[in-house]
Amino acid sequence: MKYRKSFLWTAAIAYIITLLILPLNLRNNDEKILLEAIQENIDAIYLNKVESNIIFELYSFLIDNSKLKIINSNKLDIQDLISFLLSKLEYFKEIMENYYKNKGIELNIYFSDLSIFEYSQDFLYNPTLLNSKNLLKINDVEGALNIFLKVSTSLHKGNIFLNRNLNLMILCPCRIFLLNRIVLETIKLINQKIILLTRYNITDPNEIIEECEIIIHNIKEKLRNTYELRQIKIDLFTKYELKCVNDVYEIRLTLNINVYDKCEAASILLNGKRLYPLIAEEYTWLILLNRSTIEIH
């Protein structure tokens, strides 16, 4: 009888407590949902940060590596530049994926359709990616590089998924196409002027050398006046070799032309030193003087 009473009282108290706790339990469920929602929001914020980090870094990574490759090779070779950037993109993908996987994120980055061509005003750029400081530095982008890349990112953390496909059009403020044109036009111009020498009646090989020096000096001045304000520096170095074989004078004129893009936005800092992109070419003319007849090869 005594135990039955105890049991009934216990049951009654447990029942009352359950009734009292029920609304608390409902509130507790609300809190649980709220906490889950906040945690998901934090995960989403984190994934957004990772995505921004990838895109912003990719943008500067491609620009810096393009400049680095151009500065190291001193020539315009688009296929070589694409191969170099593809290998660098593999490195970029590895670093990003490994680091963030260690942070508990499933991350996959895919790159495709990398192409490089000359800047055109018709291309649209993402203004958020062109920071204001760089925009101020770029006032002349004729002949600059355009890098196009398709990027797919797939991020997953907890219940949050973030998949995105982006077509990046990146303006690299390195006027390599313009530099290349200046080199080709300069060589063409010098060639035209040297060919004109065949019309003159010159018998002294030293006079030919003097005439060539005047031609090159005048062209150098003309180029300097045209491009100095556009922050393009042109260096012309000449070397003459004179030989006489069977009364025929052989004048070998070697021209080294270096055209630099001296705009700060086009440069890179390497070991504390600022380096500028340049195109370097060497061209040789062989001028044969047989009495008063001049042949150019």
Add this chain to the structure above:
Amino acid sequence: MISILDALAAFFITLIFLSFIYPLYYNPSELSLIIKSNHAYEIANRILTISYSLGYIGELKEKLACNESLEDILNKIANICPKEYECEISIKNFNGKIISKVGLIKKSFFIEQEIILLTNFEKYLLIVKVAY
């Protein structure tokens, strides 16, 4: 009549019952912290995004490449932090060595967000800590 034994039995059974239920309840301070951390994460993200778009990250990378003092540029980044929050900005290499740090967090609760910075030959972590 209810004996003392009845009352004690009921009391202890209730205690056991409550001890099972209690851990299911969220601590209000835990809820408050997680809400604050959500906001702090947003602040840290905003600091990083604004730093990118103002060119501070590019400037920071240039200074890293030249081995120049980073304090000025890290201070510029720290100045983006709203005055109501405490922020600490630091830059580390991938071995975990702190290269430079500005700001100080006095509060015990803070969150941190980091981004990877890639320069021509090195990689670094820029860490933003925010306390509410």
